[in-house]
Amino acid sequence: MPEDGEITVIVHQVFNKITQLSKKIGMTPMGYLQVFSRCFTLGTPTKPYSSITVNNSRYTAALEPTDPSFIPNESDLMRASKKPWAYLVNKRLLSGHIYIARRGKCLAIAAGYHLTTFHLGLEAKVTLMSREDYDRLIMNDCPGSNQNKSKAAKMRSFRMHPDFIEPGSSSKANRTINIFAAIVSESFAVVFSDFARLMRMHVTSLDRHWTQADLEVGSPEWPLIWDAFPDGPDWVLERDSALASLERWRSDMLMGETGHSKAIVDVIAENGNRTFAGFGRHLANDFLHYAAFFPGAPCSWICSNDERFNRFRSSILNYTQIWRSPDFLRRCGMLTNSINPFAFNTSSDRNYTTGFIWVFRKSIVEMPQDLYNLYLQEGLFDPLHTIGQPYQYSGPICKQQFKRIDVNYHSHLDAFTVITAKVPEGWKDGPIQPFTDLREAGYSTTIGPAQFYEAKQNMIDPDHAMKVCIRPGRPRKLPSDGPGKKRKTPTIHSLSSSKPPVPKKRKVTIEDKGKENIISVPMSDHTPPLSPPQRLTRSQKHRTQMI
CATH class of the missing domain: 1.10.8 (Helicase, Ruva Protein; domain 3)
Incomplete structure (x- = not known):
């Protein structure tokens, strides 16, 4: 499952998004929780498994009146029927300020009256996207991949929009995504998905909006937030x-x-x-x-x-x-x-x-x-x-x-x-x-902040890309939405150089001479290493030579 490093990256990216918008609009952005019970796992009679639990002892439904213009999804209603968490899907929940916290391997995000604590299972993915992309993502659902057609109709998935499939990536057809929940604001969404459907959620609903103080270490609510998925004290925060x-x-x-x-x-x-x-x-x-x-x-x-x-x-x-x-x-x-x-x-x-x-x-x-x-x-x-x-x-x-x-x-x-x-x-x-x-795993997911199923399927397959991406003329720059060098359409040269090397037989022990392009990280009690060994990039080498 995602460990400390992966959780750190998720929190960092979401927190940065919240901070950027806060500076732009002068306040913490508002959002609401949307739950997709149609994607939850069913479990079996001999192996019960629930994707969601709730604690709503301090919450009353009258706090969030029903909006007549909101039409809940029939599949969501069917899966939520007579369940304690039905109140989360039978109406649109009200917006509130978005706050995020973490403890060990667990993650919590609050919006309005509701805070959701996530146990990310083996490799649940958290994705930041624009509101426009989110609306396209949840546009079309379909039966899931379960071989039992009856179960597949209940455990549904969403079809991946063609815009979310990278040209030249995995040739797998009919890509889908299992969305469990999302925090939705006017300009962006934080989407929680899991292709294996092993992610678990615990929603704590209050009779007031959650605040940043509630998510601070040592607050009266802090133990309650993590009670469903205890991981112990955080080695940095606690x-x-x-x-x-x-x-x-x-x-x-x-x-x-x-x-x-x-x-x-x-x-x-x-x-x-x-x-x-x-x-x-x-x-x-x-x-x-x-x-x-x-x-x-x-x-x-x-x-x-x-x-x-x-x-x-x-x-x-x-x-x-x-x-x-x-x-x-x-x-x-x-x-x-x-x-x-x-x-x-x-x-x-x-x-x-x-x-x-x-x-x-x-x-x-x-x-x-x-x-x-x-x-x-x-x-x-x-x-x-x-x-x-x-x-x-x-x-x-x-x-x-x-x-x-x-x-x-x-x-x-x-x-x-x-x-x-x-x-x-x-x-x-x-x-x-x-x-x-x-490093020889191909399209199988391994570990790391980038190693999640939906993203790994978008890793470029050089052989497949040779067939579908190569066009005559100068390669055009692709649309970009972030810092760094603008991406270009793949070329024969770039695809050939990106092919993984053929695995070689390795000796039992290999000792290399000291390399000039490696930074030493001393290990001592007085100066704890905050970073593992790292190689210099070409730009870093150039700066070192200038110094």
Whole structure:
């Protein structure tokens, strides 16, 4: 599911839109909640699943009188019939100021009397678009893709307007989108969709309009907002509470409570103890690489030594700052410069994959000098050494800025690491198996702010684009709705160069010489790294040379 980084980008983009409009009109923009129950999942008799729950104990329907000119959709009414959330679809809800908040992996957005908290499931998408685009998007619905025709008629989808399909992208026909809800204003809309229909919503309705103060940390409403989808204290917004939760977790592990013998990577990723808010499988793997811990280490082993636990504690404080840093938002939080709200964000995806994913589903990692030397000195690259035993390293240390090391996939752990030292008896380990690098995933979604189904389908397919996009004459510039260089119609040269390279067989360990185009990110307790290693762009190289 979307983790800390993806949520940060969503909040950043929506907040920027609200801020821009606030400056323009002199007040926070107004909007209303629109719910599309026709797209909700049905579940099964043996596996009930609800897309929405509500808390309307402080709300009365008389607060929002029925508008005679509003005609609700029949499919929405049918799905909402006799449901506690029917009041959200049988009339147009009144507008109110739009406010947004986040906690860990969860997101909340308020408008008027209603605040909706979202659990984004595996890969629900949040899309900003103009009001004109929104009206076109919800123009035509159709039966969903379920093989059972009766269920498909109830779990409906919306047909993607041709303007939202990039020429030369996936050749898949009949593209649709499952819209669960939207915040709609006069000039823009925030659309929540999920092709897998796993997203869940909880609507809290009050007898007054929600305010910005309600969405602040520590407000009386703050615990209520997140009660439906608890993720624990946010590591940046609620640092002291998160640290207190971590200390309680350590105490429980040392006392032998449930989970003390589980692999640390599973405990962080699953977050059943509500201590590791914002983490999922990606961040759990990459954080343990960053902190130099084997992902199969039992929780009790991490907690049993003060020096070891203090490193774990300080590392998590530093690591979680990366996803709220200005550098991360600058490199991955930008909107596309396309007028198509569903255009694939190539720049964000490239920057995230190369700079903010380290070992998770990647075949090779570039390790900064300080981190590489820490692994050396602790014997984590020595296959004869057992983790946790005393170790004296007498060899040379790395003096290069970076070392490139192959990543191993431990299948029983479902974890990725560069550690090759032996694990103590009783630790969860398992065989090392080959895996496909996420950069070779094609149109399958992976991870990152750009990696959502509707956008990934708009990624250019060079072979298909060769057939449908190439025209004689000078390539024209495409319409643009954002900063950056104007896009051009694809050419044979640009399409040929964008084809992914043929995968090559890789050695077990690859050590490259120091590169002049890499920025070193020192790792120290005094200067926490707020950004992972990054390559210089050509323009950055030019500025460096001028300086």
